[in-house]
Amino acid sequence: MLRLALTGAGGFLGWHVRVLLRALCWPEPVALTRADLADPARVAAKVSGVDRVLHLAGVNRADDPSEVAAGNVRLAVALAAGLRAAPVPPAGVVYANSVQAGNGSPYGDGKAAAAAILADAGYDFHDVRLPNLYGEHGRPFYNSVVATFCRVLADGGRPEVLEDRELRLVHATDAAARLVGAPGGGSWDADMPAWRTSVRELAEVLTGYAALYRTGQLPALTDRHRLRLFNTYRSHCFPSHFPIPLPRHADRRGELVEAVKVHAGGGQTFCSTSYPGQTRGEHFHLTKVERFTVVRGSAEISLRRFGGDEVVRFRVSGREPVAVDMPTMWVHKIVNTGSDELMTLFWANEIFDPATPDTYPEPVEVVPHLAAVPA
Incomplete structure (x- = not known):
């Protein structure tokens, strides 16, 4: 049982981390807000004595692409400054990085630079590179194509596939389990098993779910990813589609x-x-x-x-x-x-x-x- 501090606690991944911690009966995590990160002394006070700091906050999109890279770097610099000032330093830092880190895009370069900054802060550092995440209550047109397709279908529309490509999808609870070091034996898998699919197949599966569920019928939930994908779609239907x-x-x-x-x-x-x-x-x-x-x-x-x-x-x-x-x-x-x-x-x-x-x-x-x- 660990005492954790989180940046990005109010975001998509942060919410899934908090749900998992409650399921594990671990202590309520300390939340580090964007306002906290602007003040190294506040960060230092909040992280002092915790077992692990999870850095989940990041910038995924911005009108100016350069702001994506700069925003991720600023967050890492602010967190590192606060960590160095902590009276009782945390035992470790875990960074929710991306498999896109260092791929030459503003986002990838910003995530890679942030990882380097946190690694140099002098703590036991874990760089967890996450693929595309999906899960309940993702933000449409922002977090993932899964959330976007779910929202469109829940609103009665049809998802549009502009460009088909391969997807490697991991459920956010599995990612949360990896980040917090959750023990096995639950509804999660810290090995983060991925569903390899395509944008077109994803659209077809979700469209089938929506067609059945409008009538109250339940689709074939034949494996863990099909079940979790259906639960993700259901999260966009509630409560307006009920009873x-x-x-x-x-x-x-x-x-x-x-x-x-x-x-x-x-x-x-x-x-x-x-x-x-x-x-x-x-x-x-x-x-x-x-x-x-x-x-x-x-x-x-x-x-x-x-x-x-x-x-x-x-x-x-x-x-x-x-x-x-x-x-x-x-x-x-x-x-x-x-x-x-x-x-x-x-x-x-x-x-x-x-x-x-x-x-x-x-x-x-x-x-x-x-x-x-x-x-």
Whole structure:
């Protein structure tokens, strides 16, 4: 269990690092903001005594290409100055570098120069070169083509492939595991297994996911990258696409509701009852796809994105069954709001394994220290 300090804690990769740290039950990391980096004394005070500093902040794009290189260098210089002034120096520094470092582009040259500056700061230095990252809540038209395609499809459009090329994609949680030195045995892999695909194939896979998911159907989640890619797409659909109306069929005998349609793969379905006022949940998942459908009684389903303070609420009833899918890395719960027993049908894409449950306790209602970290 390490005590960490992060630059870029409010960014895409920084958010995934913070989620993983909570799943690991490690201490809340110290966040170094851009304002902190402007003052070496503030940096020194914040990093003093931590086990490791993770430098995730960077400049990916700018109107002036030269500013991309200069911005990455400035951040490294500021961090190095603060590190040297720390009363109790951190044990090590980990840099979220890029496989593009030193490739002759402003971005690649800036990342390479930043690595050299941090390496010269005199600490145990780890230069982690990351490929293209994807994952939940990436910023469209900025973080990756995956986020862009997901956003376009979630908005009802079609992704446009202007230039096909090979892609090597790594999920942000796996990158976070490498950066923090997470132990094995969880829903992450610090070896950062990559999905080798192309821009065109990526567009085709995501387009297929979107077509099925608009109807509430679930695609074939045949491997870890297909599952994570689907979870990434789902993050762009929530909460505006929910709840999902379910097909209902009635005849003289009664009604039939199609709760789950999965195109391949197994999973687990279970049914629970809850007495009035009782709560189930108060946890989040890193990879698991989970669907709630109330079939009798009334309930409120509440969700909060990790690190945020806004709670999304759905009032649902067995009189009109709907599906609400839990997005990964969102804390969730269901409460019986009626006066009678609540019956809920749950479906998950995997059979529950007590050894690796992918279930991390966390309250839905806002806790002050979980407020979003500024960039």
